[in-house]
Amino acid sequence: MKLKAAVVGLGYWGPNLARNLAGSGDFALAALCDLDAARLERVGAHYPAAERFTDLDAMLARIKPDLVCIATPVASHHALAAKALQGGAHVFVEKPMTMTGAQSRELLALAERLGRKVFVDHTFLFTGAVAELNKQVTGGNIGELLYIDSVRINLGLFQPDVDVVWDLAPHDLSILHHVVGVAPHSVRAMGSCHSPSGQADVAYLHLDYPGGVSAHLHLSWLSPVKVRRMIFAGTKQSIIYDDLEAAEKVKIYDHGVDFDVKDLEERRRVLVSYRKGDMRAPNVPATEALAVELQNVAAVLRGQANARASGVDGAAVVRVLEAAQRSLAQGGALVPVESA
Amino acid sequence: MKLKAAVVGLGYWGPNLARNLAGSGDFALAALCDLDAARLERVGAHYPAAERFTDLDAMLARIKPDLVCIATPVASHHALAAKALQGGAHVFVEKPMTMTGAQSRELLALAERLGRKVFVDHTFLFTGAVAELNKQVTGGNIGELLYIDSVRINLGLFQPDVDVVWDLAPHDLSILHHVVGVAPHSVRAMGSCHSPSGQADVAYLHLDYPGGVSAHLHLSWLSPVKVRRMIFAGTKQSIIYDDLEAAEKVKIYDHGVDFDVKDLEERRRVLVSYRKGDMRAPNVPATEALAVELQNVAAVLRGQANARASGVDGAAVVRVLEAAQRSLAQGGALVPVESA
C-alpha cells in the first residue's frame, strides 16, 4: 500500500517534491500546503488528487499523512516539523535542517519520544556521482584520504536573509559528512561582504577532522564563472568530482606520491617518488536524485533499509554551519564544532 | 655600449638567465659562476665568450660586472648579493629574494649606501598575460576590486628544504603585490603535511588588505591535476587569468552586481540586479618574459625607466611569506605583516 505524503511549502523546491511523490510507486501525494492561496492553486492544478490546505493543523487532522515534507524557509523548519511529528507523521526536512544545533537536538528528541523518524533532504547524496565518489573513498581505493578541497562559486543569487555560507555550504557539508564519516572538530571561516546587506557574499571554510584530514571550501556569489568542483586527494588515488561536466562527473586519477625515509635520524632525507597512472571516469547513472532519495525514505519507513540522510546527519551539518557562523563573526577564529 | 653581466648559480634557472643575457642587445654575458666545476663546464660550453669561475670574489675582482644575477638556493641570496654589491655591481636576485624580512632590509640599506640597485626576479610580471591583467585592474576597467582567489596546485615536486608556501606562493604574491599595489596587513595560513619531511605540502593563505579587499591562495603539491588560475572580481568586470590556457590566458567578463538600498533604515531591503555581458579575451603577446624583464633592468640602469620589480618589491613579498610561515606554525592564527 502506498504511503500518504504531504508537501508543506510550494516555493522553489516544493513543486519538485510534489512531482516526485506523485510519480512515485511508494507514495500517494495526498496533500499540498502553503500560506499563499494563489500559489497553492497554481501548483495544485497539476495534482487534482491532492487536497489543498493553507493551514498545517487542518491538514494533519484531516489527512493524517505518513510523511510530511517541509520545504519552507529554514527559520520555520523547527516549528513546522515539530507540529508534524506531534500530528503523528514522519518528517522529511529541507536542508539546512534547522537554524541551530539546539533546534536540531530538540527535534530529534521529540521524534525519538514519539517514535517517528526525521529525514533531511541531502539530495546530492542520491546522485550517481556522489554515490560513486563515496564508494571510491570509503571502499579504500584511494588509500588514505589526505585532504579535500571544494569550490562552489557563481554569480549570485544574493539571498535576503542568509549569507553565502548558509546558502551554498550545506551541499558541501552534507557530502563531506557522508564521505568522511566523522564530523570536523573545528572550523575557521573567513568571509567578506560587498553589498549593503551585511551578509557575507564570499567565504572560505577550513575544517579540521580527527586524524589530520582537512577540508577547505571556497564559496562565492561574486565569481564571473560557475564552478562546482571537489578534489579528494588520497595516497593511492585522487578523485575530482565536477558536477558541471556533462558526461564525466567523477574522474579517478591513479596517481600517487610515495615517501621513503632513508635515515630516521635525519628526517630531511626523504626520497619522494611519483606515480602517474591512468585516469578513469566511471559511467554514473543519470537518474533523478530526488526520486532515489524518496525510495530510500519509503524503504526506511517500511523497515527495509537504513536512512542515507537521517535527522542525525542533518543535525551534524547544522552544527558545522553554526560553528562557521561564529568563526566568521570573529574574523576567522578557530571555533570548535559542538558534539552531538 | 653593452652592460657586463654575470650569472651566479647554474642550476635550474641560471641557464635561462645566461641564454637571455647572451641573446640580449643590452648585455654582454661576461662571466658564469658556480661551485660545481662540471656544471660550470657543461653550461659554459655554449657561451665561449663568458669566463668561468668557481669563486665569486675572483669573478668580481677580475670582471667588474655591471650586473650580477644570483640564481642560487634562497639561503645564500643575502650573502652573495651583499658581496656583489660590495664588489660594485648591481644585483638581480631570484625570488624569494631572501629568507627573512630583516635580510631584505639589510640588503636594501647596503645598496642604498653604495648607490647600487637591487632587482628581484618576479618573472611573471613581465608576461603579456600579467601585463594585461594589471592594465585592466589598475586602469579601473573592473571598477572597485572586490576579492582575489588563486589556485596554484599540482602533483609535486616536493622540495627537500622548503615547504609548498615558499615554493609556490612567491609567484602569486609577486603578482598580487604588483596588481593590488599595497601590502596586506595580515595573513592567516593553514596547512598540512602528509610526508615525513615535516614541511607543509598543502596550504591555504588568506590575506587581508587595507580597504577590505582580501586574497585567498590554494597551494598544493598533492593535486592530481595542475591548475594555475586566478580570479579578480570587481564591481564592473571580473577577470580570470588561467596560465595553462594555450590561447586565451586572460578572460574579462563584463558581468556585475548592482545593489540599490531602498530603505536606509532597514538595510535588509536591498535590491540586487545582475548584469551579464560579453566576455573578451584580449590577444596577449607571447614574448619570453625573462627577455622583457632584462630589457627593463637595462633601461633602469641607463636611467631610462623605473624598475617593475625592484628590491623593495622583493622585500614586500618576503615579509608576507614570513608572516605566513609564522601563522602556519600557529595553526592559522592571524599574523600581522611587518611594514617596510
Place this chain on the structure above:
Amino acid sequence: MKLKAAVVGLGYWGPNLARNLAGSGDFALAALCDLDAARLERVGAHYPAAERFTDLDAMLARIKPDLVCIATPVASHHALAAKALQGGAHVFVEKPMTMTGAQSRELLALAERLGRKVFVDHTFLFTGAVAELNKQVTGGNIGELLYIDSVRINLGLFQPDVDVVWDLAPHDLSILHHVVGVAPHSVRAMGSCHSPSGQADVAYLHLDYPGGVSAHLHLSWLSPVKVRRMIFAGTKQSIIYDDLEAAEKVKIYDHGVDFDVKDLEERRRVLVSYRKGDMRAPNVPATEALAVELQNVAAVLRGQANARASGVDGAAVVRVLEAAQRSLAQGGALVPVESA
C-alpha cells in the same frame, strides 16, 4: 484578440508546441489532435481549455483554427498540411517540411492559391546564439565568408525510418540557409551504414555555393562524444558557434590572413601576413527559441513582420536533403540542387 491554434501530433515535439502556445500572449491553444487516444488524454490533461480530437477533419470543422501546427512524422506532413490549408488555416510544419521538393512546391502553390501562409519550424534560427551568428556574418563584421564547417555528432539515436542525414542535417541546413542567404548549387554526400537497417549512420555533406563558398557537414550516430560545433571562417574575423557551451556559445575571433601579391606575373610570390587579435564571446539571451518563433509567426499573421522561417525556406532545405540523398545513393557523386 488571441489567434486560435491547434497542435496535430503529440509525440516528442508536439507537447513543447502545446506548452508554448498555451503560455503565449498571442495564441489560444484551442485544440489538440492525435490518432493515439491515450496520448491525447495524457497530454490534454494539462490543457483543460483545449478540445481533443483524433480526427483532423472534425477538428478543422469544429474549431476553425487560425493556425495548425503539424508535428507528426515527416511522411504525413504534406497530406496533413494540405488538409489544414484547405480547411482555411495557416500552417506551421515541423522540419523537414516534406519528403520531397515536389511536395514542398505543391504545398506552397496551394497556400498561395488559398491566400494562406506556410511556416516551417526551423527552431534554431530563433535562438540567441544563431541570431548573433547571423548578425555577425550578414552584418559584414567577418569580412568575406570563406568556408563553413559543421560537426553534429553523438551516440544514436538510431531512427527506424530515416537516416542520419534526414535526422541531423535539417538543423545545419536551416542555419546555413538563413546565414548564407543563398542555396548551394551542388552537393556531394558520402555515408556509411553499420547497422542491418540499410540506413546511413555516418555521413559527410559537401555543399558548394555560388561565389566559391563551401560548407561541410559531419553527421554521425556513432560518435562516443556529443559535438555541436560550427566554424564560419571569414577574411576579417572567424566565428565558432558551439551549442554545447553553457555560457559562451558564440566566439568571435579577430584573426585574419592577408595576402599581398608582389608580382602578378609570378603568382607564387604571395606575401602572407597573419593577424591574431582578441576573442570575444557576446552575451546571448537564453530565452526559449520556440517562444520567440511563435511571436514571429503571430506578428506575420498580423501583418507586422516578415517570416524568419517561411515555407519557402523549408522547401529550400528539403531540396538540399533530396540532392544529398541522391548523392549518397551514388557514393558521393556530384548532384546539383534543384532551383526553387
Place this chain on the structure above:
Amino acid sequence: MKLKAAVVGLGYWGPNLARNLAGSGDFALAALCDLDAARLERVGAHYPAAERFTDLDAMLARIKPDLVCIATPVASHHALAAKALQGGAHVFVEKPMTMTGAQSRELLALAERLGRKVFVDHTFLFTGAVAELNKQVTGGNIGELLYIDSVRINLGLFQPDVDVVWDLAPHDLSILHHVVGVAPHSVRAMGSCHSPSGQADVAYLHLDYPGGVSAHLHLSWLSPVKVRRMIFAGTKQSIIYDDLEAAEKVKIYDHGVDFDVKDLEERRRVLVSYRKGDMRAPNVPATEALAVELQNVAAVLRGQANARASGVDGAAVVRVLEAAQRSLAQGGALVPVESA
C-alpha cells in the same frame, strides 16, 4: 660501436634530427650538410664534433656515413636520397617521402638493388599516444573498426609551394596507414583556395578502405582555433585521440551500439541497444618521439628489430597523397589509389 650519421638540410626540422642524433647512444653525429653556409655555421656551432659540408658528394666521399637523414624540401628528396644510397648509406627521409608514387618506387628498387634500407620519418608513430592508440585498435579492444574521423586545422602557416593536403595530411595518413594496416582503395578530395597562390588552403579527404571502413580528414589553414583530434569508432569501444590535451591525449570510451535483427525478412525491424560505459585515459609516456624513432632505426640497422616506418610505408602515404591531389583537381571525383 656507434653508427655514423649525417644530416642533410638544416631548416626547420634538421636541427631536431641533429640534436637527437648527437644525444643518442646509438649514433655519432658525424656530418652536417646544407647549401646555406651561414645556416651551416650557426647550427654547426653546437656540434663541434660534426664536420660541415655544403656539398653532398663531398660529404659522402669523406665521411662514408651509415645513415643519411634528409630534411630538405620534398622536391629534392628523391634525388638526394638516391645519391646517398649510391654512396653506400642507408637513408632516413622526411615525410612526405617523395613527390610521386613513381619516385618512391624507384627509390625502393634502388635500395633493394644496393642492399640498403630506406626509412621514412613518420614521427607521430613513435609518440606514446599513437602507440597506445594502435595497441587498442589492432589489439581488438575496440571490436570491429567502424569509421575514422580526423580534424587537423589551424590558422596558417601558408606554404609557398605545397597545398594544405601535402602540408597536413601526411601526419594523418601515416597514422591511418599504421593503425588500419591496409591502404585505402579510393579517395575523394574536395578543397578550396582563398589566396592568390592557387593552392588549396582548406580540404576534405574521404578515404574508402577494403571491408567498408572509411576515414575522413578535415584539413585547414583557415581555422581560428587549432584542433588535432581523431575519432576511431568501433563496435565495442571508441577512441578519441586529441594531441593538444596536456595530460589525457587518448580517451577510450566503453560505449557501443548493438543491433538485434528480429525479423530477417523485414530488415527494418532492428532493435538497437546502447551501452554507455566508463571512459579511461591511459597514462602515455611523454618521451620525445624522434628519440624513440632513431632507436628503432638503429635497432633495424643492427638486425634487432623491424622498421616501424620503412620506405614501403612512406611510399603508401605518397600514393594516397597523389590520388588526393588528382581528385582535388577534378573537384572531388573518385580516384583509385594505385597499388604498391
